[in-house]
Amino acid sequence: MAFSAWFQCIHGCNEHYPLTEIIYRCKRCGGLLEVVHDMNELKKNSPAEWKQIFDERYMRTTWPYGSSVWGKKELVCPVVDNENIVSMYEGGTNLFWARRFGEEIGLEDLWIKQCGNSHTGSFKDLGMTVLVSMVKQMIAEGKDIKAVACASTGDTSASLAAYCAAAGIQAVVFLPKDKVSHAQLIQPIANGALVLSLETDFDGCMAIVQKICEENNIYLANSMNSLRIEGQKTISIELAQQFDWELPDIVIIPGGNLGNVTALGKGFLMMYELGLIDRLPRIVCAQAERANPLYMSYLTGFKEYHPIQARQTLANAIQIGNPVSIEKATHILKAFNGIVEQATEDELANAAARADRTGLFNCPHTGVALAVLIKLINRKIIKSTDRAVVISTANGLKFPEFKINYHEGRLKDVAPEHINLPLVLPADLSDVKRTLREKIGY
Numbered sequence: 230m231a232f233s234a235w236f237q238c239i240h241g242c243n244e245h246y247p248l249t250e251i252i253y254r255c256k257r258c259g260g261l262l263e264v265v266h267d268m269n270e271l272k273k274n275s276p277a278e279w280k281q282i283f284d285e286r287y288m289r290t291t292w293p294y295g296s297s298v299w300g301k302k303e304l305v306c307p308v309v310d311n312e313n314i315v316s317m318y319e320g321g322t323n324l325f326w327a328r329r330f331g332e333e334i335g336l337e338d339l340w341i342k343q344c345g346n347s348h349t350g351s352f353k354d355l356g357m358t359v360l361v362s363m364v365k366q367m368i369a370e371g372k373d374i375k376a377v378a379c380a381s382t383g384d385t386s387a388s389l390a391a392y393c394a395a396a397g398i399q400a401v402v403f404l405p406k407d408k409v410s411h412a413q414l415i416q417p418i419a420n421g422a423l424v425l426s427l428e429t430d431f432d433g434c435m436a437i438v439q440k441i442c443e444e445n446n447i448y449l450a451n452s453m454n455s456l457r458i459e460g461q462k463t464i465s466i467e468l469a470q471q472f473d474w475e476l477p478d479i480v481i482i483p484g485g486n487l488g489n490v491t492a493l494g495k496g497f498l499m500m501y502e503l504g505l506i507d508r509l510p511r512i513v514c515a516q517a518e519r520a521n522p523l524y525m526s527y528l529t530g531f532k533e534y535h536p537i538q539a540r541q542t543l544a545n546a547i548q549i550g551n552p553v554s555i556e557k558a559t560h561i562l563k564a565f566n567g568i569v570e571q572a573t574e575d576e577l578a579n580a581a582a583r584a585d586r587t588g589l590f591n592c593p594h595t596g597v598a599l600a601v602l603i604k605l606i607n608r609k610i611i612k613s614t615d616r617a618v619v620i621s622t623a624n625g626l627k628f629p630e631f632k633i634n635y636h637e638g639r640l641k642d643v644a645p646e647h648i649n650l651p652l653v654l655p656a657d658l659s660d661v662k663r664t665l666r667e668k669i670g671y
């Protein structure tokens with residue numbers, strides 16, 4: 230079958246461009262592009278046939294289909310040749326029943342999708358494998374691309390650097406100086422990217438990288454490049470697959486630039502259109518109170534939207550005041566009876582730590598989603614019998630300063646409720662015994 234996909238303007242301009250063209254915006258109206266698939270071709274397989282194909286490939290080793298992104302290649306990016314795919318086995322992340330945490334907060338059927346258990350420790354790998362593969366394809370077809378560049382709050386640059394290194398392509402990353410964690414900074418350094426630390430915030434880096442990429446021999450890897458959305462879309466497809474093609478009632482996801490919430494919705498809509506699922510879940514986008522332009526717009530029923538100056542937040546990957554995917558995300562939230570809710574620094578840090586006590590190890594962005602989950606349960610918007618899924622976006626191990634500072638009580642504007650510090654004792658048996666008696670009744 231001849232599956233095909235192309236870029237198309239989201240404003241319905243009827244402008245189409247091939248996925249191998251270096252283009253990020255509509256030539257007529259300047260609007261964002263999205264990848265559109267030939268759905269008639271895809272519908273030639275029945276839902277049962279697609280499910281069987283995806284299930285047969287899932288987490289096997291037949292390259293490149295063992296990757297859960299490329300296992301859905303026909304729905305993601307059919308135009309790349311398998312020999313140009315740059316993959317490090319994306320997706321297949323654990324989806325587990327967070328039983329104890331759910332019980333504590335009054336929800337029996339709570340699940341966590343650990344998208345941060347991936348090659349570079351965040352869900353960004355799902356999109357980056359598609360983008361870098363397409364760059365390799367374009368280079369193979371003779372395009373003059375010197376490098377791939379992105380502005381980043383940390384995780385995008387780590388992912389871009391790793392995939393470019395795997396492909397032998399130069400990466401250039403623009404980071405806001407002193408606003409990313411050590412772990413986030415060291416990844417692109419280790420992978421040999423050219424790292425430019427600018428004295429500005431994410432939005433400032435974004436403005437510059439867009440100008441640099443206008444020259445066209447440096448390819449832009451930010452999520453205004455809709456190839457990444459196609460890979461991230463597999464979060465919802467994989468979620469359905471892991472639940473044996475049943476759907477949860479509600480999915481909660483943190484949002485900054487709003488590419489991921491867009492991708493989540495797009496994946497569900499595509500499955501719905503193909504008949505793989507017969508209903509849609511409700512989507513909740515969780516924002517940090519200090520970077521909440523979507524939340525402010527939601528309060529007006531999405532009638533108004535104003536970019537804001539994002540303030541510094543522990544959830545640094547979503548510290549974005551002018552999200553590039555605002556229009557797409559608004560469209561998705563309307564289609565999914567969506568909710569937007571926010572979390573303060575205190576709420577996000579305590580929610581992350583509280584859930585850590587039940588065996589998780591949350592990044593601050595997942596903390597935002599967990600705090601919002603608790604709020605919506607308390608308000609009875611999420612019912613105790615609902616099946617809810619929280620999308621955990623990064624691995625907590627990437628944020629050691631956040632964790633340590635929490636337990637040492639050094640986070641600004643956070644009153645830590647779950648501190649646990651090591652007890653320093655002499656190496657003396659009776660001291661140790663007395664302490665154990667006091668602490669755990671030994």
Ligand SMILES: *Cc1c(COP(=O)(O)O)cnc(C)c1O
Nearest residue numbers: 384485486487488489594622623
């Ligand atoms: C990028 C990122 C987000 C936000 O995703 P958007 O697509 O920008 O909304 C959330 N959490 C983590 C850990 C991220 O890296």
Ligand SMILES: [Zn+2]
Nearest residue numbers: 238242255258
């Ligand atoms: Zn247009």
